[in-house]
Amino acid sequence: MDIDFHDITLSANGQKYQRRVESRLLLSDFLRHDLALAGTHVGCEHGVCGACTILLDGEPMRSCLMLAVQANNHEISTVEGLAGKDGAYHPLQQAMHDHHGLQCGYCTPGILMTMTAFLDENPSPGEDEVREALSGNLCRCTGYQNIVDAVMAAAEKMRG
Amino acid sequence: MKPAPFKYIAATSLEHALSLKAQYGDEAKFLAGGQSLIPTMNFRLARPAVLIDINEIAGLAGIHPSTGPTRVGPLTRYRALQRDAAFTGSFPLIAEALPHIAHPQIRNRGTIGGNLSHADPASELPAIAVALGARFRLQAVKQERWVHASEFFVGALTTALKPDEMLVEIELPLAKPRTGSCFMEIARRRGDFAIAGVAAMVTIGARQECTEVRLTFCGVGETPVDASPAARCLIGHVATEAALRDISASVQRMIDPGGSVQATADYQRHIAGVLAERALQTAYQRARNGH
Numbered sequence: 001m002d003i004d005f006h007d008i009t010l011s012a013n014g015q016k017y018q019r020r021v022e023s024r025l026l027l028s029d030f031l032r033h034d035l036a037l038a039g040t041h042v043g044c045e046h047g048v049c050g051a052c053t054i055l056l057d058g059e060p061m062r063s064c065l066m067l068a069v070q071a072n073n074h075e076i077s078t079v080e081g082l083a084g085k086d087g088a089y090h091p092l093q094q095a096m097h098d099h100h101g102l103q104c105g106y107c108t109p110g111i112l113m114t115m116t117a118f119l120d121e122n123p124s125p126g127e128d129e130v131r132e133a134l135s136g137n138l139c140r141c142t143g144y145q146n147i148v149d150a151v152m153a154a155a156e157k158m159r160g
Numbered sequence: 161m162k163p164a165p166f167k168y169i170a171a172t173s174l175e176h177a178l179s180l181k182a183q184y185g186d187e188a189k190f191l192a193g194g195q196s197l198i199p200t201m202n203f204r205l206a207r208p209a210v211l212i213d214i215n216e217i218a219g220l221a222g223i224h225p226s227t228g229p230t231r232v233g234p235l236t237r238y239r240a241l242q243r244d245a246a247f248t249g250s251f252p253l254i255a256e257a258l259p260h261i262a263h264p265q266i267r268n269r270g271t272i273g274g275n276l277s278h279a280d281p282a283s284e285l286p287a288i289a290v291a292l293g294a295r296f297r298l299q300a301v302k303q304e305r306w307v308h309a310s311e312f313f314v315g316a317l318t319t320a321l322k323p324d325e326m327l328v329e330i331e332l333p334l335a336k337p338r339t340g341s342c343f344m345e346i347a348r349r350r351g352d353f354a355i356a357g358v359a360a361m362v363t364i365g366a367r368q369e370c371t372e373v374r375l376t377f378c379g380v381g382e383t384p385v386d387a388s389p390a391a392r393c394l395i396g397h398v399a400t401e402a403a404l405r406d407i408s409a410s411v412q413r414m415i416d417p418g419g420s421v422q423a424t425a426d427y428q429r430h431i432a433g434v435l436a437e438r439a440l441q442t443a444y445q446r447a448r449n450g451h
Contacts, residue, residue, distance in 0.1 A: 003165070004166065045196075045202050066194065067168065067191075069213075070191075072170070132259070135264075136262070
């Protein structure tokens with residue numbers, strides 16, 4: 001079979017990109033290898049671990065369960081876009097730091113993308129809702145409690 | 161780069177997608193949410209030669225209520241169903257099941273039509289479609305037909321869809337007045353595949369007696385299992401604890417779960433019986449309480 005290439009245009013963290021991709025290239029690998037946005041981590045590659053979570057048009061999704069070609073004409077947000085232009089942490093990044101919400105950090109980008117979108121939609125969550133929202137992200141270091149604490153603290157901070 | 165090579169085509173209209181499917185037949189798969197298809201391709205368990213992406217087709221997603229049944233477009237994502245208050249109000253059985261379907265990120269992408277067409281035996285929506293008495297419109301280039309949910313699921317991952325057909329519409333009849341419903345599921349972890357799940361619907365009459373009962377299961381057979389006949393003894397009677405225990409025992413005799421390394425067939429049978437009893441009890445109470 002001839003290699004099946006497609007030309008795509010997309011925006012990632014507000015910047016436009018044009019690339020030629022093979023149809024079978026996963027969005028997760030595309031972000032890491034073609035756009036050098038290696039903050040998106042790749043864990044299980046079948047949708048279980050959540051490390052590769054990105055936002056597609058503002059909604060958290062698994063980038064390992066999408067093809068790069070499907071991002072054509074869509075807007076992607078990755079962990080690289082979370083901090084402010086001056087490098088200041090997003091309130092959830094700061095809270096994860098303050099509450100020791102990570103150890104090895106492998107799951108962290110996926111958790112940040114999942115939970116920042118969650119807080120945008122639900123600014124005053126209960127702890128149960130936070131745990132439910134976190135259910136699609138595996139963390140093998142923290143036992144989750146510190147992540148929950150960080151999300152609750154960030155929510156409070158963001159409410160002002 | 162994990163999936164085996166394939167040809168990718170982004171369909172621009174339903175007609176385009178159907179004509180491509182007519183051309184490629186079993187060589188091609190429709191790509192909707194991809195939340196089951198892409199993992200199997202990443203594992204190379206599936207190696208379709210052609211993927212027909214239907215995500216950019218306008219009009220395939222949407223919830224269309226009417227005075228009669230509600231019609232749902234196949235590309236409607238789980239999350240859109242969850243966010244539609246009118247829909248979740250009309251179909252509390254579906255609303256109760258949606259949080260059991262994988263995780264928020266998966267529900268943002270996965271679609272109702274993809275779920276039903278994939279026909280995973282452990283999946284919640286096929287069992288619910290059977291309980292609700294849903295109908296599906298299957299369309300090919302030149303003809304279409306309606307199939308009842310009870311006849312759509314043929315085997316594990318196998319449906320009545322022909323190689324040139326797409327599930328293009330899901331018709332959900334509204335429940336009768338004074339109907340209570342309940343969905344329950346046991347899985348090893350939140351969002352994991354069901355060891356057993358149950359959908360129960362109970363309609364009651366003026367004397368609180370059951371006039372109609374539906375009971376279906378996911379995860380305990382090759383297809384959704386309709387165990388409504390086991391609950392028929394409730395018709396004309398108030399749902400007593402003794403009657404529900406009898407139904408639970410009948411269910412355990414009638415189902416034939418496959419078992420797995422995590423849950424033996426006996427354990428699945430036990431769980432299904434317990435869930436049947438609890439779900440029927442809850443559905444009956446909800447019918448009495450008016451929700």
